[in-house]
Amino acid sequence: MSSTEATTATTTVAAPTVVPVALGKRGYDILIGPGLIDGAGEELARRFPGSRYAIITDETVAEHHLDRLTGSMTDAGLDFTTVELTAGEGSKSFPVFESAIDCVLSARLERGDLLIALGGGVIGDLVGFVAGVVRRGMRFVQMPTTLLAQVDSSVGGKTGINTRHGKNLVGVFHQPSLVLADTSALDTLAPRDFRAGYAEVAKYGLIDDPAFFAWLEANWRDVFSGGPGRIEAIATACRAKAHVVKIDEKETGPRALLNLGHTFGHALEAVTHYDGTRLVHGEGVAIGMALAHEFSVHMNLCSPDDAARVKAHLEAVGLPTRLQDVPGGVGTAEELMQAIYQDKKVKRGRLTFILTRGVGKSFIADDVAPDVVKAFLGEKLRG
């Protein structure tokens, strides 16, 4: 843990796009735009007067963005502590969870103070969980620095860590008090990480917004290159997620639609041992979404043309779409089934899948026969 003080030149910050998440007392705003980290100090001072902060980030993110944030907070006269964790999925673990909590308690933060999650999904999920349990719940701010985190994990209050039994099996629902999605932070992402996040953007089109999917097919180059389409795409994704979270905060119903591609995707992450050199989350989701469409074709629900169209778009942006695309292989159909069974979405042994009748026509199928899934996976593994 270290405290950092720095100063930065004053930066002009364009008015951000605001997406409200309407959850009553637990409601909050998502601000989207370039340079938001540079203006964070002022925004925080205005929204949370008198509060103290602990910024929790990882080494990689710190290198790119921490000075901008601490400079802005220092300029705004805010009192804060900084905690730097090791980068990577390995930090979503009990030991790091415990040590982050210890840092927050050592800093004597109180219930009204705030944690700041500066980083990607790993930092957001971990810090949200820490905030959810320290003193039985303190406030926190998400400052997502990856595309994946900006359009998915920073919004909606799902927090958690991984265990040897699977991903995100331990956590809480705990909503942030503010999300600052600085779109210029995405310029420092590796192309592979940007693509992985893009899978979650495309997902919102595939769930129930065929016009958005068509728009992405036409404009994805602008989204990737950082043109005006990028903010538009992120805001559309956030609006879609905010809507679903509003109607089903704790995933007892329609929120499950956000898991399109995730049952297969999580299983692929599990069998590759969450080894990001082989497969990152968004890539698992891309393959999962392609498989969900193909499985829906297999079940005579979806036309082969729609499945081919989805696969073609994901491949056009450079995402993997086939089990064979995972370096080192993904094991047997039986191993994939075992991983699927440990998923949180299993109820009384019944498999819940998000299936589809075509682009933008997804639905929750909560009684899928395991044998049919296994046979389908066996077929796909044979190529």
Place this chain on the structure above:
Amino acid sequence: MSSTEATTATTTVAAPTVVPVALGKRGYDILIGPGLIDGAGEELARRFPGSRYAIITDETVAEHHLDRLTGSMTDAGLDFTTVELTAGEGSKSFPVFESAIDCVLSARLERGDLLIALGGGVIGDLVGFVAGVVRRGMRFVQMPTTLLAQVDSSVGGKTGINTRHGKNLVGVFHQPSLVLADTSALDTLAPRDFRAGYAEVAKYGLIDDPAFFAWLEANWRDVFSGGPGRIEAIATACRAKAHVVKIDEKETGPRALLNLGHTFGHALEAVTHYDGTRLVHGEGVAIGMALAHEFSVHMNLCSPDDAARVKAHLEAVGLPTRLQDVPGGVGTAEELMQAIYQDKKVKRGRLTFILTRGVGKSFIADDVAPDVVKAFLGEKLRG
């Protein structure tokens, strides 16, 4: 972890006293009466059809009550796993928290299944926290086997573990789905533990029910000996707690009244390193309540007669009431102040205390001057 199967003779169970906790979707019943553990299987089968269970208990409680519970659940045809932890406050720790979670995940319990907390406050707080975070929240049943747990910790949804910074600093609010308070389980308690729980019973009189306090002064022997007064006292305490929890579930206001005696009490537990051979929670609360009344006299809020009356009753039942009653001492006033500052009830450095204008006239004072508290403690330490 072990699975146990046993059979017991059918036991006649008297109709229990039912205290509902009215929290809407999160509402539940507290059942109070003798022999409830023997009838638990049937009660669970009726309330939670089709669910699976993990019973989490400690070695000491297991010896007295586990066979009764597993026998009853086996008779009712329920599917369950048993996890036995080491007895004692030490189990409210990160390592035990992690290992209990691992047991629950290994048993492949799903979100709709239930954990059963069979034991005292340590088991209840730990298991409630485990239930609150596994798969972002599963259901659980409290089966409190100590008086303290029956009248306090099993009701209201506060869960948590301890850290080196203090007690209960990490946890969640997570309501149980049912509380079964088997009053015959209290017959196996050591007298010291029964007395410690009694401190929390008396607390409800001291907060806002002077008639209940007077009733306890007249009937405490019946409560201790297991006469009909025992169920009456427990039910009155549970009703009082259920009412406070209903109006302020997450302790943003009046629920803080339940902390009467606890700011001093927690500090005493901290400075004695949670060493139960020196001081158990209820004893800390007893001393804390006596001090809260004396401090209120010191502040010219409460009459010396009322403070003396409170002290006399606590001493009559055999509870400690003075700092000098703690074996091995409690350190300096400065050390006690440091422990008080780490308490969750501190806001922006301001001390919140529950003070009183007399028996049954407690109130929240949220801006107590630290110097005055320190001077008062210094005086008390001098005898």
